[in-house]
Amino acid sequence: MDAHQTAAATYAKVLGTLLALTVITVLAAGLNFGSWNVVIALGIATIKASLVALFFMHLRHDKPMSAIIFVTGAAVLGVFLTICTIDSSERDEYRVRPARESISVQPAPSVPGRHP
Amino acid sequence: MSDNYLSSPRGIKSWLTTVDHKRIGVMYLASILFAFLLGGIFAILIRIELLKPGHNIMSADTYNRVFTLHGAIMIFLFIIPSIPAALGNFVLPLMLGAKDVAFPRLNLASYYIYVAGALLAIAAMVAGGVDTGWTFYTPYSTTTNGSVGLMTFAAFVLGFSSIFTGINFIATVHKLRAPGMGWFRMPLFVWGMYATAIIQVLATPVLGITLLLIIMERVFSVGIFNPQLGGDPILFQHFFWFYSHPAVYIMILPGMAIISEVIPCFSRKTIFGYKAIAYSSIAIAGVSFLVWGHHMFVSGQSPLANVIFSFLTFLVAIPSGVKVFNWIATMYKGSISLEAPMLYAISFLLLFAIGGLTGLFLGALATDVHLHDTYFVVAHFHFVMMGGTVMAFLAGLHFWWPKMFGRMYSEAWARVSAALIFVGFNVTFLTQFVLGSRGMPRRYYNYLDQFQPLHVFSTVGSWVLALGFLIMAGYLWASLRRPMDAPANPWGAVGLEWQTSSPPPEHNFEEVPLVTGGPYDYSTPEPDPAEVHA
Amino acid sequence: MSAAATLQHHFTTAEQQADASKIGMWLFLVTEILLFGGLFVGFAIMQSLHREAFLEAHHHLDRVLGFVNTVVLLTSSYTMVMAVHSARTDRRKRVIVYLLLTLICAGVFLGIKYTEYSHKFHEGLLPGRFYSHKGDTVPGQFMFFSFYFMMTGLHGLHILGGMAAIAWVLRRAVRGDFSHGYYTPVDLVGLYWHLVDLIWIYLFPLLYLIK
Numbered sequence: 030m031d032a033h034q035t036a037a038a039t040y041a042k043v044l045g046t047l048l049a050l051t052v053i054t055v056l057a058a059g060l061n062f063g064s065w066n067v068v069i070a071l072g073i074a075t076i077k078a079s080l081v082a083l084f085f086m087h088l089r090h091d092k093p094m095s096a097i098i099f100v101t102g103a104a105v106l107g108v109f110l111t112i113c114t115i116d117s118s119e120r121d122e123y124r125v126r127p128a129r130e131s132i133s134v135q136p137a138p139s140v141p142g143r144h145p
Numbered sequence: 146m147s148d149n150y151l152s153s154p155r156g157i158k159s160w161l162t163t164v165d166h167k168r169i170g171v172m173y174l175a176s177i178l179f180a181f182l183l184g185g186i187f188a189i190l191i192r193i194e195l196l197k198p199g200h201n202i203m204s205a206d207t208y209n210r211v212f213t214l215h216g217a218i219m220i221f222l223f224i225i226p227s228i229p230a231a232l233g234n235f236v237l238p239l240m241l242g243a244k245d246v247a248f249p250r251l252n253l254a255s256y257y258i259y260v261a262g263a264l265l266a267i268a269a270m271v272a273g274g275v276d277t278g279w280t281f282y283t284p285y286s287t288t289t290n291g292s293v294g295l296m297t298f299a300a301f302v303l304g305f306s307s308i309f310t311g312i313n314f315i316a317t318v319h320k321l322r323a324p325g326m327g328w329f330r331m332p333l334f335v336w337g338m339y340a341t342a343i344i345q346v347l348a349t350p351v352l353g354i355t356l357l358l359i360i361m362e363r364v365f366s367v368g369i370f371n372p373q374l375g376g377d378p379i380l381f382q383h384f385f386w387f388y389s390h391p392a393v394y395i396m397i398l399p400g401m402a403i404i405s406e407v408i409p410c411f412s413r414k415t416i417f418g419y420k421a422i423a424y425s426s427i428a429i430a431g432v433s434f435l436v437w438g439h440h441m442f443v444s445g446q447s448p449l450a451n452v453i454f455s456f457l458t459f460l461v462a463i464p465s466g467v468k469v470f471n472w473i474a475t476m477y478k479g480s481i482s483l484e485a486p487m488l489y490a491i492s493f494l495l496l497f498a499i500g501g502l503t504g505l506f507l508g509a510l511a512t513d514v515h516l517h518d519t520y521f522v523v524a525h526f527h528f529v530m531m532g533g534t535v536m537a538f539l540a541g542l543h544f545w546w547p548k549m550f551g552r553m554y555s556e557a558w559a560r561v562s563a564a565l566i567f568v569g570f571n572v573t574f575l576t577q578f579v580l581g582s583r584g585m586p587r588r589y590y591n592y593l594d595q596f597q598p599l600h601v602f603s604t605v606g607s608w609v610l611a612l613g614f615l616i617m618a619g620y621l622w623a624s625l626r627r628p629m630d631a632p633a634n635p636w637g638a639v640g641l642e643w644q645t646s647s648p649p650p651e652h653n654f655e656e657v658p659l660v661t662g663g664p665y666d667y668s669t670p671e672p673d674p675a676e677v678h679a
Numbered sequence: 680m681s682a683a684a685t686l687q688h689h690f691t692t693a694e695q696q697a698d699a700s701k702i703g704m705w706l707f708l709v710t711e712i713l714l715f716g717g718l719f720v721g722f723a724i725m726q727s728l729h730r731e732a733f734l735e736a737h738h739h740l741d742r743v744l745g746f747v748n749t750v751v752l753l754t755s756s757y758t759m760v761m762a763v764h765s766a767r768t769d770r771r772k773r774v775i776v777y778l779l780l781t782l783i784c785a786g787v788f789l790g791i792k793y794t795e796y797s798h799k800f801h802e803g804l805l806p807g808r809f810y811s812h813k814g815d816t817v818p819g820q821f822m823f824f825s826f827y828f829m830m831t832g833l834h835g836l837h838i839l840g841g842m843a844a845i846a847w848v849l850r851r852a853v854r855g856d857f858s859h860g861y862y863t864p865v866d867l868v869g870l871y872w873h874l875v876d877l878i879w880i881y882l883f884p885l886l887y888l889i890k
C-alpha cells in the first residue's frame with residue numbers, strides 16, 4: 030500500500046504547488062513587466078496545466094498513447110493560432126479604422142502601405 | 146440457410162437499438178444514399194436552370210438557396226459520412242478480425258446524431274432555406290435573413306456524428322486487431338480510415354466553434370467577424386477553412402483506402418509499395434492541416450500567408466501522387482479483370498489524377514487569381530469529390546455488396562451504369578474547366594450568352610449521369626430481392642472479411658482469426674469456387 | 680462488481696477494454712481543446728486589434744472572485760483525482776466522499792459565476808448588441824464582454840455537464856460498482872473534469888489578469 034500512499038501524498042503536493050502558483054500569478058499581475066506580462070501569465074498557466082496533465086491526469090505514468098494524443102491536439106491548436114496571428118498582424122497595415130462610437134478608435138496611417 | 150446479422154435478431158426494435166456495427170453501417174448506407182438522392186435532385190435543378198442565361202425555372206433567390214442546399218447536403222449529409230460510416234463501419238472490424246468497433250454504443254449514438262442533424266437540416270430547408278453558399282461567409286451569413294442559424298446548428302450536430310466515428314475507429318485500430326496483426330499487416334483500407342479518423346477528431350471541433358460563432362454573431366452581434374464592429378471577416382474564413390480543408394481529405398482518404406483494396410484484388414497481384422501508401426496516408430492527414438489558406442488567396446489574406454500556403458499546397462500533392470503511382474505499378478503485369486469494382490477503380494485513377502492536377506493550378510498564386518470563384522474551381526472539386534471519392538465509394542459498394550447483403554448484383558447492368566456514369570460525369574464536368582478558364586463565375590444565376598453552349602453541354606451530361614445512377618438504383622434494388630446465394634468470397638479476394646460468410650453472422654467470425662501473413666498475398670491464381678455458402 | 684461482469688463481449692481482456700476507453704476519452708478531450716481553442720484564437724486576435732478597449736474592459740472583472748474560483752476548481756481537481764485513487768484502492772466510502780466534495784466545489788464555482796454574471800447584468804456589461812454600460816472613456820468594450828460571456832458561458836456549460844457525469848458516477852459508486860479491477864468510469868469522468876479545470880487555468884489569467 031506504500032505506493033498508493035505516495036500517490037496520495039503526491040496529489041496533495043501538486044495541489045499545494047498549483048495554489049502557490051495561482052497566488053504568484055495574481056501577484057505578478059499587479060506588477061508591470063511590460064510586454065513580458067503576457068509571457069509570464071501564460072507561462073505560469075502552462076506550468077499549472079502541465080502539473081494537472083502529468084499528475085492529476087496521470088500522463089506521467091500512463092502508456093504513451095494518451096500523451097501523444099494530447100500533445101498532437103495542442104500542436105494543431107498551436108498551428109492554427111500561430112498562422113492566424115501572423116496573417117492578422119501582416120494585414121495590419123491594410124486595415125481601415127472607421128471612427129464610430131461603438132468601436133475602438135485608432136489613428137489611421139497617413140500613407141497607406143508601411144505601418145509607422 | 147443459417148442466421149446472419151440481417152436476419153437475426155428480428156424486428157424493427159432490434160434494428161433501432163442495435164449496437165452491431167454491421168447493422169449500423171447498413172442504416173448509415175441507406176441514409177447517405179437518400180442524402181445523395183436529395184443533393185442530386187438539387188444538382189439537376191441547378192443544371193436545368195443554367196440551360197439559359199437569366200430566369201429559366203426559378204428566381205435568382207431560389208437559385209442561391211438551391212446551390213447552397215446542394216453543397217451543404219452533399220458535403221455534410223452525404224460525402225463526409227459516406228465511406229467511413231457506411232462502408233467503414235461494416236468492413237473495418239471484419240478486416241481487423243474484431244467482433245465490433247471499440248465503442249458499439251457510441252457508434253449507435255453517432256448514427257442517431259446524424260439523423261438528428263439531418264432532420265435539423267431539412268427543417269432549415271423547409272423554414273425558408275439558406276442562400277449563403279455552403280461556406281457561410283461573413284458578413285452575409287451573419288446578417289442575412291433565412292434559416293442560417295438552424296442550418297449551422299444542423300451542421301454543428303452532424304459534426305459530433307463525424308467526431309464519434311473518428312474516435313471509434315482510432316480506438317478500434319489501436320486495440321482490436323486480431324492476434325498476429327501488427328500495424329504493417331493491416332490492410333491499407335484500415336490505414337486510410339485511421340488517417341481519416343485523425344482528421345475527423347482534430348478538425349471538426351474547429352468547425353463546431355465556427356458555426357457557434359456564426360450563431361453568436363446573429364443573435365448577439367458579438368463582433369468577431371463584423372468589420373463595422375471592429376471584427377475581421379477574413380478571420381471567419383481562417384476559422385472555416387481550418388476545418389473545411391482537412392475535411393476534403395476526410396472525403397478522399399477513405400476513397401483512396403478503397404482503391405488500395407480493389408486494385409490488388411482485380412489485378413491478382415500484391416499491392417506495390419505497401420509502406421509508402423501507408424505512410425502517405427498519415428502524411429496527407431498531417432499536411433492537410435497546413436494548407437487551408439489556399440482557399441483565401443484573393444480574400445485579402447496577407448501576401449506572406451499566401452506564399453506559405455501556396456508552397457505547402459504543392460507539398461500536399463506529393464503523397465497523393467505516390468499513391469497513384471503505386472496503384473498503377475500494382476496493375477502493371479497483373480492479371481486484370483474488369484468487373485464493376487475495377488471499372489470504378491480505374492475511373493478513379495484517371496479522374497482523381499485530373500482533379501488533383503487541377504488543384505495544383507489553383508494552388509499556384511498567379512493562376513488562382515484568374516481561376517478563383519470560376520467554374521474551374523467547381524470542376525476541380527467535382528473531379529476530386531465525385532470523380533475521386535464517389536467513384537471509389539461505388540467501387541467499394543460493389544466490392545462489398547455481396548458481403549453485406551449476401552447477393553450479387555447484375556454485372557451486365559452494372560457495366561452499363563458505370564459507362565453512363567463515366568461518360569456523363571466527363572461531359573458534365575470537363576466542360577466546366579473550359580467554362581471556368583474562359584471566365585464563367587461560379588454561383589452565378591445569370592451569365593453572358595457566349596457561355597450558353599457549354600452550359601447546355603454540361604447540363605446534358607448531368608442527365609446522362611443521372612440515368613447511370615437511376616439504373617444503378619434499379620439493379621441494386623433488384624439484387625436485394627434475389628435469394629441470398631453469394632459465396633463467402635466471390636472475388637477471390639484476400640482479407641479477413643472474406644473468410645466469413647456472406648452475409649456474416651452477428652458475431653462476425655465463428656473463430657477468432659489468427660493472422661500469420663501480409664494482407665495482399667495474391668499468389669494463389671484462381672478464386673476458390675468451393676467457397677462456404679452463407 | 681467483478682471485472683469479468685463488466686467486460687464487454689468484443690474485448691478479450693479488461694486491460695484491453697480499459698486502454699481502449701482511455702484512448703477514446705483522450706481523443707474526446709482533444710476535441711474539447713480545439714473547440715475552446717477556437718475561442719482563445721479569436722480572443723487573442725481581437726485583443727491584439729483592440730488592446731485599449733480590452734484593457735479597460737477587463738478592469739470590470741473582480742480578480743478576487745476569479746482567484747477564489749480558481750482555487751475552488753483546482754481543489755475540485757484534487758478531490759476528483761483522490762476519488763479515482765480511492766476507487767483504484769477499493770475504498771468505496773472515500774470515493775463517495777471525494778465525489779461529493781467535487782460536486783460541492785463545482786456548485787460553489789457556479790455560484791460565484793452567478794454572482795459575477797448578476798453584477799455584469801446589473802452594470803450593463805453584456806455581450807455584443809446588449810452592451811449598455813454608460814460612461815465608457817474607451818469605446819468598443821462590448822467585444823471583450825462578447826468573449827467573456829462566450830468563453831465562461833461555454834465553460835460553465837461544461838461544468839454543468841461534468842456535474843451530471845460526476846453525479847452518475849457517484850450513483851454507481853454508492854451501488855458498489857467500482858473496485859481495483861474496474862474503475863474506468865471514475866477515471867474517465869476524472870479526465871474530463873481535469874480538462875475543464877485546464878481550460879479555466881488559461882481563462883483566468885487571460886480574462887482577469889493580463890494587461
